[in-house]
Amino acid sequence: MVSFGVEVMTMFKYRDGVDVLSRLSAAGWTSYRMRQEHIMGEKAIQKIRDGDLPSWRELDKLCRLLRCHPSDLIEYRPDD
Numbered sequence: 001m002v003s004f005g006v007e008v009m010t011m012f013k014y015r016d017g018v019d020v021l022s023r024l025s026a027a028g029w030t031s032y033r034m035r036q037e038h039i040m041g042e043k044a045i046q047k048i049r050d051g052d053l054p055s056w057r058e059l060d061k062l063c064r065l066l067r068c069h070p071s072d073l074i075e076y077r078p079d080d
Contacts, residue, residue, distance in 0.1 A: 012053055012074050020048050020062060020073060029065050039065070 014020070021031065034040040044058045053059070053074065063070055 011076055011078055013077050014051065014053070014073060015075050018073055021045075023066055024062070027066055034065075 024030070024034070029039075031042075031045045034045065035042060040054075040058060040061060044054045047054050047058075054062070059070055059074070062073060066072075
């Protein structure tokens, strides 16, 4: 069952041109501030830096911080 969850997550990708960390920084949320205020840990921030999707919980946090919808950040792209 765990492998199913991983497989589903790989079909979701960041939208082209979306730089989550730049958007967070522009909104006043630096990686330092998020760590200091215990909003997001270094592991989640590093995943974003690497272009990997964070957990659904972290995606929820991103959307709250950026006041956006998940579809503003990610999209569904089935594997070919």
